[in-house]
Amino acid sequence: MVSEKMKELGSKRSVIRDLFEYGKLKASEVGEENVYDFSLGNPSVPAPKSVEETITKLIKETEPTLLHGYTSAQGDALVRKTLADNLKKRFDAPINENLMYMTCGAAASLTITLHALAEKDDEFIAFTPFFPEYRVFVEGTGSKLVCVDTVDGSFQIDGEAFEKAITKNTKGVIVNTPNNPSGVVLNEESANTIVEILEKKQKEYSHPIFLITDEPYRELIYSDVKNPCFLNLYNNTVLCYSYSKSLSLPGERIGYIAVSDKAENKADLYASVCGAGRVLGYVCAPSLMQRVVAACDGETGDLDAYRGNRDILYNALTEMGFECVYPDGAFYLFVKSPIPSAEEFSNKAKEYNLLIVPADSFGVKGYVRLSYCVATDMIKRSLPKFEELMKNYK
Amino acid sequence: MVSEKMKELGSKRSVIRDLFEYGKLKASEVGEENVYDFSLGNPSVPAPKSVEETITKLIKETEPTLLHGYTSAQGDALVRKTLADNLKKRFDAPINENLMYMTCGAAASLTITLHALAEKDDEFIAFTPFFPEYRVFVEGTGSKLVCVDTVDGSFQIDGEAFEKAITKNTKGVIVNTPNNPSGVVLNEESANTIVEILEKKQKEYSHPIFLITDEPYRELIYSDVKNPCFLNLYNNTVLCYSYSKSLSLPGERIGYIAVSDKAENKADLYASVCGAGRVLGYVCAPSLMQRVVAACDGETGDLDAYRGNRDILYNALTEMGFECVYPDGAFYLFVKSPIPSAEEFSNKAKEYNLLIVPADSFGVKGYVRLSYCVATDMIKRSLPKFEELMKNYK
Numbered sequence: 001m002v003s004e005k006m007k008e009l010g011s012k013r014s015v016i017r018d019l020f021e022y023g024k025l026k027a028s029e030v031g032e033e034n035v036y037d038f039s040l041g042n043p044s045v046p047a048p049k050s051v052e053e054t055i056t057k058l059i060k061e062t063e064p065t066l067l068h069g070y071t072s073a074q075g076d077a078l079v080r081k082t083l084a085d086n087l088k089k090r091f092d093a094p095i096n097e098n099l100m101y102m103t104c105g106a107a108a109s110l111t112i113t114l115h116a117l118a119e120k121d122d123e124f125i126a127f128t129p130f131f132p133e134y135r136v137f138v139e140g141t142g143s144k145l146v147c148v149d150t151v152d153g154s155f156q157i158d159g160e161a162f163e164k165a166i167t168k169n170t171k172g173v174i175v176n177t178p179n180n181p182s183g184v185v186l187n188e189e190s191a192n193t194i195v196e197i198l199e200k201k202q203k204e205y206s207h208p209i210f211l212i213t214d215e216p217y218r219e220l221i222y223s224d225v226k227n228p229c230f231l232n233l234y235n236n237t238v239l240c241y242s243y244s245k246s247l248s249l250p251g252e253r254i255g256y257i258a259v260s261d262k263a264e265n266k267a268d269l270y271a272s273v274c275g276a277g278r279v280l281g282y283v284c285a286p287s288l289m290q291r292v293v294a295a296c297d298g299e300t301g302d303l304d305a306y307r308g309n310r311d312i313l314y315n316a317l318t319e320m321g322f323e324c325v326y327p328d329g330a331f332y333l334f335v336k337s338p339i340p341s342a343e344e345f346s347n348k349a350k351e352y353n354l355l356i357v358p359a360d361s362f363g364v365k366g367y368v369r370l371s372y373c374v375a376t377d378m379i380k381r382s383l384p385k386f387e388e389l390m391k392n393y394k
Numbered sequence: 395m396v397s398e399k400m401k402e403l404g405s406k407r408s409v410i411r412d413l414f415e416y417g418k419l420k421a422s423e424v425g426e427e428n429v430y431d432f433s434l435g436n437p438s439v440p441a442p443k444s445v446e447e448t449i450t451k452l453i454k455e456t457e458p459t460l461l462h463g464y465t466s467a468q469g470d471a472l473v474r475k476t477l478a479d480n481l482k483k484r485f486d487a488p489i490n491e492n493l494m495y496m497t498c499g500a501a502a503s504l505t506i507t508l509h510a511l512a513e514k515d516d517e518f519i520a521f522t523p524f525f526p527e528y529r530v531f532v533e534g535t536g537s538k539l540v541c542v543d544t545v546d547g548s549f550q551i552d553g554e555a556f557e558k559a560i561t562k563n564t565k566g567v568i569v570n571t572p573n574n575p576s577g578v579v580l581n582e583e584s585a586n587t588i589v590e591i592l593e594k595k596q597k598e599y600s601h602p603i604f605l606i607t608d609e610p611y612r613e614l615i616y617s618d619v620k621n622p623c624f625l626n627l628y629n630n631t632v633l634c635y636s637y638s639k640s641l642s643l644p645g646e647r648i649g650y651i652a653v654s655d656k657a658e659n660k661a662d663l664y665a666s667v668c669g670a671g672r673v674l675g676y677v678c679a680p681s682l683m684q685r686v687v688a689a690c691d692g693e694t695g696d697l698d699a700y701r702g703n704r705d706i707l708y709n710a711l712t713e714m715g716f717e718c719v720y721p722d723g724a725f726y727l728f729v730k731s732p733i734p735s736a737e738e739f740s741n742k743a744k745e746y747n748l749l750i751v752p753a754d755s756f757g758v759k760g761y762v763r764l765s766y767c768v769a770t771d772m773i774k775r776s777l778p779k780f781e782e783l784m785k786n787y788k
Contacts, residue, residue, distance in 0.1 A: 001602060001659060002666040006510050010669030046458035059449055064440035068643045104498055104647070104676070111675030116400050133672075140673035208395060249462045251681025253498070265395060272396040275404030278527075279534035281505030282498070286680045287645025 009136060016040065019346075019355045026353060036382035037355045038370040041180065041331065043248040045301035045373075051247060054295040058288065067291070071284045073274060075102025075256070079294040083256065086297050093231035094261035099270050101277065102285035104253035106216045106242030108277075111137050113212055113238050113257055114172070115276035116269065118143045122171040124212075127157065128363035129334065131180050131214075143171070147363050155182045155325060155334075157190035159197060166201045172210040173198065177227055178217040181362050181369035182334040183310075183327020185221060191228035198234060208236045208264045216242040216255070219300050221329040222307040235262040238269075243293050245331075248301040254289040306331050309372040309379055316383050320390045331373040334359065337366050338393035348392060352385040403530060410434065413740075413749045420747060430776035431749045432764040435574065435725065437642040439695040439767075445641060448689040452682060461685070465678045467668060469496025469650070473688040477650065480691050487625040488655035493664050495671065496679035498647035500610045500636030502671075505531050507606055507632050507651055508566070509670035510663065512537045516565040518606075521551065522757035523728065525574050525608075537565070541757050549576045549719060549728075551584035553591060560595045566604040567592065571621055572611040575756050575763035576728040577704075577721020579615060585622035592628060602658045605631045610649070613640040613694050615723040616701040629656040632663075637687050639725075642695040648683040700725050703766040703773055710777050714784045725767040728753065731760050732787035742786060746779040 013021070019039040027035045058067055074080065077097070084097035103109045114124065118141035125146045126134045138145040148165045151158050175194065177186040186194075194211070202209050213230045218241070221227055230237045242255030259270050284290075313333055318324055323336035335356070337345040342358035346368055349356050359367040372379065407415070413433040421429045452461055468474065471491070478491035497503045508518065512535035519540045520528045532539040542559045545552050569588065571580040580588075588605070596603050607624045612635070615621055624631045636649030653664050678684075707727055712718055717730035729750070731739040736752035740762055743750050753761040766773065 002511055002663050003509065003513055003670070006666040006669035006673065007662050008669065009672050010510075010665035010667065042459075042463055044459060047462055051462075052453050052458065055453055056450065059446050064446065065436070065438060065642060068441055068445075068645050069436055070434075070644045104680075107675040107677045111673075115397065116404075117396055119397055136673055137675060248459060250464045251462050251678060253677060253680050268401050269396050271404035272400040273404065275400035275402065276397070278403050279400065279505075279530055280674050281501040281503075281531060283501045283647060284645060286498075286647050286683065288682075289680065 014132060015361055016357050019357060022350070023355045030353065033381070035353045035355070036378055036385060038372070038374065039355045039357055041371050041373060043245055043250060043301060043373050044375065045248055045305045047248040048296060048299045048301055050296050050299055051249070051292060054292050055288070058291055068287055071102070071287050071290060073277060073284055075100065075285055076287070076290050079290045082294040083297055087258065090298070091229045091232065093229055095231070095258055096261040099259040099261060099266060101257040101270070101273050102290055103255045103257055103277070104282060104285055105244055105250075105255045106214060106240060107133065107137070108253070108282060109240035109242060109255050109257045110134070110212070110214060111140065111280060112273055112276045112282065113240055114138060114141045114143070115280060116272035117171050117210055119171070121169050123167060123169045124171060125162075125165055125173040126363070127175065129155065129179070129181050129359055129367070130174070130176060130363055132361040134174060146170070153325060155179065155184040156187055157193045159193040162194065163197050163201070166197070166209070168205050170201070170209050172212050174212045174214055175230065176214040178220060178329025180217065180330055181332045181357075181359055182325055183330045183332045184325055185225050185227050185328040187225070188228065191230065191233060195230070195234045202236070211237045212240060213237060214240050216245045217330040219246040220303060220306060220331060222303065222310060223328040225328045227329070231258070231260050235260055236264055238263070246300045247293065247296055249289070252286065252289045254285055254293050305376065306373060309374070309376055312376065313370065313372050313379050317386060320387055321394065322390065331371060333370040333372060335368050335370060337368055338390070340366055342366055342368050349389055352389050354382060354385050354389060408526060409755055410751050413751060416744070417749045424747065427775070429747045429749070430772055430779060432766070432768065433749045433751055435765050435767060437639055437644060437695060437767050438769060439642055439699045441642040442690060442693045442695055444690045444693055445643070445686060448686050449682070452685055462681055465496070465681050465684060467671060467678055469494065469679055470681070470684050473684045476688040477691055481652065484692070485623045485626065487623055489625070489652055490655040493653040493655060493660060495651040495664070495667050496684055497649045497651055497671070498676060498679055499638055499644075499649045500608060500634060501527065501531070502647070502676060503634035503636060503649050503651050504528070504606070504608060505534065505674060506667055506670045506676065507634055508532060508535045508537070509674060510666035511565050511604055513565070515563050517561060517563045518565060519556075519559055519567040520757070521569065523549065523573070523575050523753055523761070524568070524570060524757050526755040528568060540564070547719060549573065549578040550581055551587045553587040556588065557591045557595070560591070560603070562599050564595070564603050566606050568606045568608055569624065570608040572614060572723025574611065574724055575726045575753055576719055577724045577726045578719055579619050579621050579722040581619070582622065585624065585627060589624070589628045596630070602630045606634060607631060608634050610636040610639045611724040614697060614700065614725060616697065616704060617722040619722045621723070625652070625654050629654055630658055632657070640694045641687065641690055643683070646680065646683045648679055648687050699770065700767060703768070703770055706770065707764065707766050707773050711780060714781055715788065716784065725765060727764040727766060729762050729764060731762055732784070734760055736760055736762050743783055746783050748776060748779050748783060
């Protein structure tokens with residue numbers, strides 16, 4: 001009667017949403033202050049003041065039929081020019097405003113790019129751990145998601161495993177750095193490994209393999225490390241970006257796709273992006289927000305708050321004996337479960353009203369994800385609970 | 395290398411966009427005041443003042459992490475409640491806020507609904523003339539679009555033709571009233587014909603056939619006619635709505651899907667809508683605009699301006715000898731070409747700098763579409779040009 005596939009996807013809630021709903025219920029029983037919810041990746045710092053100021057200014061100064069009118073499907077020309085100029089300045093990368101396409105956020109950037117590329121029997125690779133929706137988006141095109149394990153503990157690239165996973169059907173590879181859920185920033189060696197293997201395999205199979213870089217956390221880096229700019233390392237790169245995290249605008253659904261100016265047959269690739277956006281029903285990205293991000297591009301919310309949260313939580317948990325990779329970016333802590341089953345560990349944590357996400361659906365077993373985009377005060381109050389939790393495993 | 399289908403869809407511009415681009419070029423040659431562009435359906439009246447006021451108020455009074463934060467995928471619960479209450483009050487229809495799903499506009503409402511329903515070998519029916527993107531959206535699900543001609547001249551429903559077109563594979567029927575491009579509002583007889591035939595065919599094939607009502611022009615009615623409310627006539631109805639035209643917010647991409655509270659297996663159908671939204675990458679509808687439309691729902695831009703435009707253009711053109719169905723709603727005039735080829739007629743019109751859209755891609759040959767959501771002054775100045783154009787055919 002209806003699409004079984006869609007029904008199933010719409011019926012089962014993600015484990016993250018499940019925990020979040022459980023938390024709301026629990027809070028109504030025991031009081032909000034007694035529930036320590038680390039489940040959601042919803043920015044806790046407000047959008048920079050300039051967002052509010054820009055909206056107010058645009059509303060006052062722009063003719064409403066223009067401000068709220070259709071932009072071209074690719075996005076307003078001036079918006080794209082502004083963003084392209086900024087990107088070129090920041091990264092000195094092969095960016096061209098005529099190869100940029102404004103989107104309704106990162107999920108739209110990814111689905112549009114995947115639909116633009118996917119043909120029958122195609123495969124797309126993701127490195128574990130990865131954002132679980134990658135599977136939904138890739139399989140939604142009819143393609144196969146191939147998972148490649150990273151080095152256990154560091155989550156950097158395992159070149160051998162990567163090379164083995166590439167077949168003649170590999171159309172693209174998704175990288176996400178800083179990473180959700182691990183917080184890991186890929187180092188130079190990992191970046192070079194990816195690029196070298198892709199170059200080699202492209203030659204071997206005589207067709208392009210595209211690197212799709214999912215970069216919503218690009219600006220959320222707290223240590224003295226450099227996030228690789230793949231546009232400068234590999235020609236067949238498609239950058240997928242969202243302002244959800246950098247400008248704390250996740251609900252507004254605004255981001256972009258940038259096809260590398262050095263990509264093979266870049267005009268065809270870009271046309272395909274435009275076609276995919278059309279087929280999926282994205283007429284244009286929200287017009288007011290297009291102008292807002294053009295004005296505020298390069299700014300961020302208060303990243304110091306996230307850095308502070310990371311330091312408190314990472315230091316306390318490792319001191320208690322938890323194992324955890326040091327997260328240079330994003331706003332997640334990826335903690336090794338002291339027992340093999342992350343789900344069992346997450347359930348045990350629930351007894352202390354600690355809501356932490358078992359990471360099986362992220363493609364790695366035996367880990368939990370803690371989102372530290374929360375009130376610092378909640379983190380501080382949660383620490384004795386983590387102590388108590390840890391006592392079960394000592 | 396890339397998806398051929400997507401590349402093709404992204405490469406060829408619609409005839410409407412082509413004309414619009416031509417108009418901009420021409421304007422730079424002969425002056426904007428000498429080009430009479432009737433190509434685009436972009437609202438010419440500004441959003442009601444309350445939109446600006448609501449945005450300003452929300453920005454001032456709402457915590458930014460809430461205002462710009464993720465809403466649930468279905469849309470903010472309070473927004474859905476407000477809209478459902480309003481709809482129930484206005485139409486006394488089987489609406490349930492828990493079967494409503496906020497979307498990024500009408501195109502998203504349609505693509506999500508179609509993906510929610512489509513299974514292998516499915517067919518969807520559209521009545522001619524229809525918005526050309528219906529074909530893109532239906533074929534994008536892998537289904538077949540079946541076109542059913544309406545009564546020539548009146549564009550009301552031809553029951554016999556409709557009944558013949560329904561097969562065991564018919565999953566849904568798209569209706570659009572008031573209609574783009576004809577401006578026609580379906581009369582009671584047409585509405586009853588559709589419903590009777592669907593009820594009969596559902597029984598015959600022992601499975602539901604869904605009625606998908608695309609209603610962005612619902613509020614744009616200028617005559618004393620009543621737009622049918624199919625939710626009250628047929629249980630298996632899915633209402634697709636957008637605020638693009640009623641609130642003049644086409645660029646903001648905001649609308650909704652309402653599954654009838656009387657639909658068969660409504661929970662499955664709604665779950666499927668949620669799943670389709672997820673697969674297509676729609677995380678949630680833009681959060682600020684969700685609240686804006688909840689506050690402004692039921693208001694409209696200045697419809698009198700459109701009514702005035704319709705009257706001037708319709709009266710003048712019919713007086714000159716053009717044949718044209720009287721448009722009760724939307725903001726289009728559907729004019730019969732005085733020669734068999736609408737394309738040739740449109741090209742002839744270009745010689746007078748009149749930009750009118752040949753309607754072949756709307757599924758009807760021998761007509762042109764004129765969008766009268768333009769400045770009244772431009773319409774008045776264009777009339778002598780239409781006179782000159784008509785002289786060629788007298």
